[in-house]
Amino acid sequence: MIIRHAARAGRRALAQNPSQLWRRFLSTQTDSFETSAENSFKQLHSLEGQFNATAPIQDAVPSFDPETATSNPLSAQVTESVAEQYHRFKQQQAHIGKIGSDISPHYQPHTLLNNPPAPADVTLELLLASEAHQGHATSLWNPANARYIHGIRQGVHIISLEATAAHLRRAAKVVKEVAKRGGLVLFVGTREGQDRAVARASELAKGYHLFERWIPGSITNGQQILGKCLTKVVNEKDEEIPGFEEQLYDRPVLRPDLVVCLNPLENYVLLHECALNNIPTIGVIDTNADPTWVTYPIPANDDSLRCIQVIAGVLGRAGEAGQKERLTLAENGQVTYRPAENLQLPEALQDKEKAVAAVEEDSELNLDKSLEDADELEDKLDQARNHEIGDHEARGIKKID
Amino acid sequence: MVRGELSRSIWSATEGLFSGARPQCTRTMRLPYRSLQPAARFISTTPSRSAEITSENPELTPDSFTAAPEFEFDMEGEGESEVKVMRNVDKGKSNNQLLRTLRVVPASRSYFSAKPTFNDDFIHVSALLRSVATLPTIPNSEAPRVAWKTVDQYRIMTNEPVKTQRFHRMMHLVKRLNCVHPSLMPEHVRTAMRRFMKDSQPGDIVPVPQVVDEWGRARGVGRRKTSSAVVWLVEGEGEVLVNGKSLSQFFGRLHHRESAVWALKATQRLDKYNMFGLVQGGGSTGQAEALTLAVAKALMVHEPALKPALRRAGCVTRDPRKVERKKTGHIKARKMPTWVKR
Numbered sequence: 001m002i003i004r005h006a007a008r009a010g011r012r013a014l015a016q017n018p019s020q021l022w023r024r025f026l027s028t029q030t031d032s033f034e035t036s037a038e039n040s041f042k043q044l045h046s047l048e049g050q051f052n053a054t055a056p057i058q059d060a061v062p063s064f065d066p067e068t069a070t071s072n073p074l075s076a077q078v079t080e081s082v083a084e085q086y087h088r089f090k091q092q093q094a095h096i097g098k099i100g101s102d103i104s105p106h107y108q109p110h111t112l113l114n115n116p117p118a119p120a121d122v123t124l125e126l127l128l129a130s131e132a133h134q135g136h137a138t139s140l141w142n143p144a145n146a147r148y149i150h151g152i153r154q155g156v157h158i159i160s161l162e163a164t165a166a167h168l169r170r171a172a173k174v175v176k177e178v179a180k181r182g183g184l185v186l187f188v189g190t191r192e193g194q195d196r197a198v199a200r201a202s203e204l205a206k207g208y209h210l211f212e213r214w215i216p217g218s219i220t221n222g223q224q225i226l227g228k229c230l231t232k233v234v235n236e237k238d239e240e241i242p243g244f245e246e247q248l249y250d251r252p253v254l255r256p257d258l259v260v261c262l263n264p265l266e267n268y269v270l271l272h273e274c275a276l277n278n279i280p281t282i283g284v285i286d287t288n289a290d291p292t293w294v295t296y297p298i299p300a301n302d303d304s305l306r307c308i309q310v311i312a313g314v315l316g317r318a319g320e321a322g323q324k325e326r327l328t329l330a331e332n333g334q335v336t337y338r339p340a341e342n343l344q345l346p347e348a349l350q351d352k353e354k355a356v357a358a359v360e361e362d363s364e365l366n367l368d369k370s371l372e373d374a375d376e377l378e379d380k381l382d383q384a385r386n387h388e389i390g391d392h393e394a395r396g397i398k399k400i401d
Numbered sequence: 402m403v404r405g406e407l408s409r410s411i412w413s414a415t416e417g418l419f420s421g422a423r424p425q426c427t428r429t430m431r432l433p434y435r436s437l438q439p440a441a442r443f444i445s446t447t448p449s450r451s452a453e454i455t456s457e458n459p460e461l462t463p464d465s466f467t468a469a470p471e472f473e474f475d476m477e478g479e480g481e482s483e484v485k486v487m488r489n490v491d492k493g494k495s496n497n498q499l500l501r502t503l504r505v506v507p508a509s510r511s512y513f514s515a516k517p518t519f520n521d522d523f524i525h526v527s528a529l530l531r532s533v534a535t536l537p538t539i540p541n542s543e544a545p546r547v548a549w550k551t552v553d554q555y556r557i558m559t560n561e562p563v564k565t566q567r568f569h570r571m572m573h574l575v576k577r578l579n580c581v582h583p584s585l586m587p588e589h590v591r592t593a594m595r596r597f598m599k600d601s602q603p604g605d606i607v608p609v610p611q612v613v614d615e616w617g618r619a620r621g622v623g624r625r626k627t628s629s630a631v632v633w634l635v636e637g638e639g640e641v642l643v644n645g646k647s648l649s650q651f652f653g654r655l656h657h658r659e660s661a662v663w664a665l666k667a668t669q670r671l672d673k674y675n676m677f678g679l680v681q682g683g684g685s686t687g688q689a690e691a692l693t694l695a696v697a698k699a700l701m702v703h704e705p706a707l708k709p710a711l712r713r714a715g716c717v718t719r720d721p722r723k724v725e726r727k728k729t730g731h732i733k734a735r736k737m738p739t740w741v742k743r
Contacts, residue, residue: 083584230508
């Protein structure tokens with residue numbers, strides 16, 4: 001076997017030109033290098049040809065011609081503007097970007113913001129990967145957190161991830177129910193880098209965000225601090241109803257119905273104000289924080305942005321689910337919240353309401369008489385609208401008179 | 402006396418031990434103290450909040466108390482029975498119907514930051530920058546020149562107490578947006594940036610090019626210190642009139658006479674143009690040098706090619722220096738009182 005192999009190799013070696021073989025090692029000439037370069041260009045051309053044949057024709061990859069490129073490189077640069085170059089680059093990226101081996105699933109930082117996990121997706125693996133278990137050095141601990149602590153590793157407290165997951169799910173349920181009942185959920189994360197997570201969570205939950213300093217007294221002295229900020233009146237489907245501006249001017253400022261605080265250590269004043277006003281709070285409690293500051297603690301690492309993004313994302317998703325439920329209930333004519341008190345309907349809206357009510361009564365009567373023709377109903381509605389317009393006109397004329 | 406009481410009580414106690422149950426009258430009223438004492442014994446210090454969601458079950462009488470149902474955490478539509486259901490049944494009271502669906506919410510997501518407009522702007526700008534971050538850029542020095550709003554102008558626009566540092570952090574992002582290559586700049590980014598620009602931009606005001614009128618006159622206006630001069634130049638033999646007087650009559654000093662016609666002298670056009678000037682305000686130096694600038698401008702209308710020569714002669718640039726104001730605590734603009742020991 002071995003002999004046969006050796007014989008074959010020897011035959012092949014003899015078949016090649018021995019002088020050429022040895023010259024490669026001995027000579028100092030560069031012609032062999034040039035030939036190899038030419039070969040590589042040929043290979044490149046053939047690859048491109050193959051690629052153009054498989055790719056859609058309208059944007060074939062332009063082939064690279066070394067001779068023209070070397071002869072007048074300046075002209076090529078001048079003729080091609082930056083925009084053209086960029087679009088070419090994008091085209092090539094679209095073609096070539098997928099070529100290559102598949103990369104196993106890995107951490108992509110933007111996914112936690114673009115597509116945050118839902119409460120159902122919370123797993124111990126996710127929490128561990130996002131470093132939710134890392135506490136602080138044992139000397140810094142707050143003994144009230146003893147029940148959330150799994151153990152000590154290298155002088156650092158390790159938070160029990162089971163407790164984290166359980167508390168996170170409970171907090172998610174709270175956020176969801178508050179959102180479902182039309183409450184104002186305020187997400188607060190005032191540390192550097194938490195702003196995107198906070199803004200994203202509030203966007204999902206249709207809540208409110210705060211990533212700058214909490215101005216002390218925004219709840220207890222709200223009229224002075226938030227008095228200038230605008231409010232609006234919405235109906236159960238979250239559509240804005242205009243015409244209430246003058247009444248809104250005199251109303252007291254709004255307070256959040258639930259506060260989610262991602263860094264309770266820096267926001268003691270906020271939590272204290274919430275406690276004074278019976279506003280429930282959710283907070284990420286590290287091993288050095290006091291869990292009694294918040295109503296619903298989530299024991300987790302508040303120094304890791306990744307962990308904060310996971311927690312904010314989960315709570316945002318929970319709020320999103322709650323809002324969705326509320327809107328589906330609103331579609332069925334159910335209002336899940338207590339309406340605003342002391343609002344008077346503006347006159348313009350009152351007239352409209354009356355007209356609509358009249359039309360609806362008419363249509364109901366018609367329905368009772370088993371006139372279920374859709375066209376007729378539409379005609380009736382049109383008539384009613386015309387009446388309305390006529391009324392308005394008549395009133396306008398009277399005013400002029 | 403005391404001993405007698407003690408012995409009597411001991412006697413009655415021993416008697417009670419041996420005797421049977423004494424006849425008692427049946428109680429007509431059970432536990433009277435309940436009705437006599439007030440129901441609430443704990444007074445809350447906080448204002449009472451009425452329940453957000455109330456359920457009214459008329460059949461539930463106080464006699465039939467039952468334990469609360471168990472929590473069912475997996476149930477999806479949990480608590481739906483508690484939710485006050487309001488159906489649009491009564492159409493006669495449609496006004497109330499609409500009012501019953503309304504609630505007041507903040508107009509902006511940044512309501513609780515007390516600077517809603519600024520924070521919304523910041524979020525908008527950072528989102529825009531994220532969307533165009535991969536586009537090719539040009540260096541800041543080559544970016545289009547823009548006069549950005551100052552903090553104070555922005556504060557006036559938004560009517561919010563914006564912190565200077567925060568504002569500059571946002572403007573840093575806006576300036577980065579401005580560095581996107583102009584040929585690839587999306588239109589919405591351009592419109593978004595307009596919010597942070599001043600109303601008037603450098604290069605907006607283009608001066609109207611002056612022309613020689615039908616009588617062959619070119620007009621030029623010049624200023625210096627507090628004087629201002631208007632000059633008409635016509636082609637001629639070198640006659641000069643300033644406020645109706647000849648140059649030697651109007652200016653006593655030789656230097657002033659020379660500087661008034663310096664633009665013509667430096668370009669050797671003194672004998673080719675007639676000059677008529679009106680000058681007012683200031684002193685003789687200011688008037689003479691105001692005339693210089695006016696003559697130079699009028700000359701450039703006749704012969705635009707002379708501009709480099711005039712610039713070299715120092716006739717094109719307006720001298721912006723003015724008398725500096727006097728300050729309090731100073732004798733003049735900058736002079737301090739003499740230091741006196743004690």
